[in-house]
Amino acid sequence: MIDRILSFFSRITVRLLAFNLLIVFLPIAGLLYLDTYEKQLLRSLEHALVQQGRILASALSGEDPLQAESARRILLELEQRHEARLRVLDPEGRPLADSSQLGPRSDQPDSEQPLEGQTPDVPRTTAGDNPESLPAQQRLLYRIAIYPVQLYRRVFRPPQPPLESAEFYVSTDILMGPEIQEALAGRYGAATRISTGGQRSVTLYSAIPVRSGESVVGAVLVSQSTYRILRDLYELRLEIFTVFLVSLAAAVTLSLLASTTIATPVRKLRRQAREILDHQGRLRGQFRFNRRRDEIGDLSRSLEEMTRKLQGHLDFVESFASDISHEFRNPLASIRSAAEMSARTDSGKDRDRFLSLIQKEVERMQHLLGAVREISLLDAQLEDETRAAVEVGQILRQIVEARKMQGDSANPVQLIEHTGPVIVTMAPERLIQVLENLLENALSFAETEVRIELSRVRGYGVISFEDDGPGIPEQHLETIFNRFFSYRPDENSSGGGDCPDRHLGLGLAIVKAVAEGYGGSVQAGNGSPGDGQLKGARIVVRIPSPGM
Numbered sequence: 001m002i003d004r005i006l007s008f009f010s011r012i013t014v015r016l017l018a019f020n021l022l023i024v025f026l027p028i029a030g031l032l033y034l035d036t037y038e039k040q041l042l043r044s045l046e047h048a049l050v051q052q053g054r055i056l057a058s059a060l061s062g063e064d065p066l067q068a069e070s071a072r073r074i075l076l077e078l079e080q081r082h083e084a085r086l087r088v089l090d091p092e093g094r095p096l097a098d099s100s101q102l103g104p105r106s107d108q109p110d111s112e113q114p115l116e117g118q119t120p121d122v123p124r125t126t127a128g129d130n131p132e133s134l135p136a137q138q139r140l141l142y143r144i145a146i147y148p149v150q151l152y153r154r155v156f157r158p159p160q161p162p163l164e165s166a167e168f169y170v171s172t173d174i175l176m177g178p179e180i181q182e183a184l185a186g187r188y189g190a191a192t193r194i195s196t197g198g199q200r201s202v203t204l205y206s207a208i209p210v211r212s213g214e215s216v217v218g219a220v221l222v223s224q225s226t227y228r229i230l231r232d233l234y235e236l237r238l239e240i241f242t243v244f245l246v247s248l249a250a251a252v253t254l255s256l257l258a259s260t261t262i263a264t265p266v267r268k269l270r271r272q273a274r275e276i277l278d279h280q281g282r283l284r285g286q287f288r289f290n291r292r293r294d295e296i297g298d299l300s301r302s303l304e305e306m307t308r309k310l311q312g313h314l315d316f317v318e319s320f321a322s323d324i325s326h327e328f329r330n331p332l333a334s335i336r337s338a339a340e341m342s343a344r345t346d347s348g349k350d351r352d353r354f355l356s357l358i359q360k361e362v363e364r365m366q367h368l369l370g371a372v373r374e375i376s377l378l379d380a381q382l383e384d385e386t387r388a389a390v391e392v393g394q395i396l397r398q399i400v401e402a403r404k405m406q407g408d409s410a411n412p413v414q415l416i417e418h419t420g421p422v423i424v425t426m427a428p429e430r431l432i433q434v435l436e437n438l439l440e441n442a443l444s445f446a447e448t449e450v451r452i453e454l455s456r457v458r459g460y461g462v463i464s465f466e467d468d469g470p471g472i473p474e475q476h477l478e479t480i481f482n483r484f485f486s487y488r489p490d491e492n493s494s495g496g497g498d499c500p501d502r503h504l505g506l507g508l509a510i511v512k513a514v515a516e517g518y519g520g521s522v523q524a525g526n527g528s529p530g531d532g533q534l535k536g537a538r539i540v541v542r543i544p545s546p547g548m
Contacts, residue, residue, distance in 0.1 A: 022240055041229050041379055046204050049084050053208040053222040056086055060220070064212035067188040071097035084224040088210070091184060091218060093176040160316070168193055175221065183207035183219035202226040265296045269303065276307060283311050324372055327484050331361040331368075331505050349368040363519065371506045375483065378510065382517035385427040392422045392461050392543075399435055400452070411446045413439070418455040424543045431543075434514050438465045438539055445469030445537060460520065461545035469536035471526040480524055511541065519544045 059074050060066060075097050078086075086099040123451035169175050182189030189207035204226045210218040269287065276285040286307040290300035335358050342354035400413050424431065442450045446467035453464045472480060479485050483506060508522075515522045518545040527538045 004516050033354055035210060038229070038233055042202075042226065044203065045224060045226065046206060049204060049206040049222040049224055050188070050208065051084065052082055052084055053206050053220045056088070056222075057208045057220045058212045060088065060210045060218070062212055062213070063210075064217045066096055066210065066218040068096040069370075075099050075102060079510055083127075084222045087175070087221040089175055089180060089184075089219045089221055091216070093174045093180055093184075095173075095175060096218070101479065109525075116368060159248075177205070177207075179205050179207040180219055180221060183221075184211045184216055185209075186207075186216050200229075261294075262296065265290075265292070265300070269296075269300060273303075283307065283314060286311065327368060328365065331365050334358075334361045375506055375510055375513065378513050378517070382430070382514065387427055388432055389423050389425055390428050392424055392463060392545075393417050395428070395431055396435060396452060396454060396463070399432065403439070411443060412449050413443075414449060414451045416451065416453045418453065420456075422456045422461040422545055424461050424545050428542065430514055434511050434541065435463070437511050438463075438541065440536070441465070441507055441539070442467040447536075457547055459545060460542040462540060462542050464538060464540040466527050466538045467536040471535065472537045477524050481508050481522065483509045485509075494524075508539075515541050515543060 056074065060071060063070060066088065068088075075086060075088075078099075082099070086097075087095050088097040090096055093104070167179055177191060179189030179191040188209075189205075190306050191205040193203050193205065205224055206222045208220045208222070209216045210220060272285075272287050276283055276287065278284050287300060287304040289304055290297045292300070302447045316476050338354040342358075345351055345354070398417055400415050403413060439450070439452070442465045446469050448468055451466045452464075453466070455462050476485075512522045520541065522539065522541045525538045525540070527535055
C-alpha cells in the first residue's frame with residue numbers, strides 16, 4: 001500500500017504540487033503585511049485624534065480659567081459627530097467636560113465604541129451558536145490561521161515592554177497620566193493602553209494643551225479604542241485565510257489531476273518499454289496504440305511507430321541473414337564437391353575443369369559479397385547522400401547513348417518523353433544506378449526492343465521500362481523485388497540457379513530500396529499491346545518531382 005502511494009507521488013507530481021503551492025502561498029504574505037497595515041492605521045488614527053484635539057483646544061483657547069459650562073457647550077455643538085472620546089481638563093487634571101456623558105453618537109450604538117477600561121461587548125460561544133455569527137477572532141478557523149503567526153512572533157520577535165492598562169483612568173477624579181502631564185507642561189502628550197479581559201483592544205490617548213496667551217490653562221484629552229480597526233482586521237485575516245484554504249484545495253486537486261494525466265501515462269509507457277524487451281534486449285512486443293490527443297498521445301504513437309519500424313528492421317536483418325546463408329550454401333557446396341572430386345581424379349583434364357569450377361564459384365561469391373554489402377548499407381547511405389536537382393530525361397539520354405556506343409545489346413532502346421523536363425531531387429549517381437538496373441533488367445528479357453517512357457504525373461516523375469519478352473507471371477509480380485529472387489524462364493531458376501556471375505536477384509531489390517528511400521515507389525506489370533504497349537514486362541518507378 002505504501003509503495004503504491006509513493007509511486008503515485010512521482011517526481012512530476014511533486015514538482016507540479018510544489019509549483020502550485022508556491023503560487024498559493026503568495027496570498028499568505030498578505031497576512032504578514034496586515035501587521036504593517038495595522039501600524040499605518042494606528043498612525044492615521046493618532047493623527048486624526050490630534051487634529052480633533054487641536055480643534056477643540058483652539059475653540060477653548062483664550063479662556064482663563066476654563067469654564068465647565070463653556071467646554072460642555074462646545075462639545076454639544078459638535079453633535080457627537082466625532083468618533084473619539086473628548087475630555088476637557090483643568091490645570092489640576094479634573095475633568096470639566098466629557099463627551100461620553102453627553103449620550104451616544106447618533107450613527108453608532110454605545111457598544112461599538114467601548115470606553116477605556118471596558119472589555120468590548122463580545123458574545124460568548126455556546127453549543128447552539130452559529131459559528132458564522134461569532135466574531136472572527138473567536139472562530140476556530142481564525143485560531144488555526146493565527147497560531148503560526150503567534151508562534152513566529154514568540155520565537156523570532158524580540159520581547160517588548162508591556163503596555164499600561166486602560167483602567168488607568170477608571171475610578172479616579174484626577175486624570176494625571178504621563179500624556180496629560182506633558183500637555184499641562186505645554187507639550188504634546190501621547191500614550192497607548194491595552195484593555196483588560198479576553199478581547200485584545202488598544203486605546204490611543206492624545207493630550208493637547210489649551211493656552212490662554214502664553215500660559216497653559218488646561219488640556220484636551222482625546223482617546224479612541226482600536227476595537228473597530230482590529231475587528232475589521234480580524235475579518236480580513238479570516239477572509240484571506242479562507243481564500244488560501246480554498247486555493248490550497250484547488251491547487252492540490254489540480255496538481256493531482258495534472259499528474260494523473262501526465263505522470264500516470266508516462267509510467268505506463270515506462271512499464272511497456274520494460275515489457276517489450278526480454279532479458280537479452282530482444283523485442284517481444286510493441287507499445288500499445290494511444291488515442292490521446294495531447295503530447296503524451298503523440299509520444300506514445302511515436303514510440304509505437306518506432307518499435308514497429310525497429311521490429312521491421314530486425315525482421316529484415318534476420319531475413320537478410322537467412323537469404324545470405326541460403327545463397328552462399330550452393331557455391332560452397334559446389335566448391336567442396338569440386339575440391340573432393342579434384343583430389344580423387346588422376347586426369348589432369350578433369351582436375352583443370354574442377355579447378356576452373358572452383359574459381360568460377362569463388363568469383364560468384366565475391367560478386368555476391370559486393371552486392372550484399374551494397375544493399376545492406378543502402379539505407380544508411382541514402383540518409384547521408386548529397387542531394388541535388390537532377391533532370392531525369394538528360395540522364396536517360398546519356399545512358400541510352402552510352403549503350404549504343406558500347407554495343408552491349410542488339411536490341412534497340414527507344415526513349416519517349418511525354419512532358420517537358422522532369423526534375424527530381426536525389427543523388428545523381430543513385431538515379432543512374434536505378435535507371436541502369438532497370439534498363440539492364442529489360443534488355444535481359446527483351447526479344448527485339450526496349451521502350452522507355454518518361455512523364456510527370458501529380459508531382460511525381462514517372463519512368464516506365466517495357467520489353468517484348470515473355471512477361472512476368474502473376475504470382476511473381478510482387479516477389480521479383482525480393483532479394484536474391486530472379487525469374488528466368490529459359491534458365492528455370494529462381495535464385496541460386498541463375499548464371500554464376502549475373503542475375504543475382506539484387507538489381508530490382510536495390511531499385512525498390514532507392515525509390516522508397518526517396519519517397520517514391522516501384523511497380524511491376526505486363527504490357528497490353530492493344531494499348532500501344534509492348535507485350536512483355538513493364539516496370540514503373542515513381543520518384544517525387546516538385547514543381548519548378
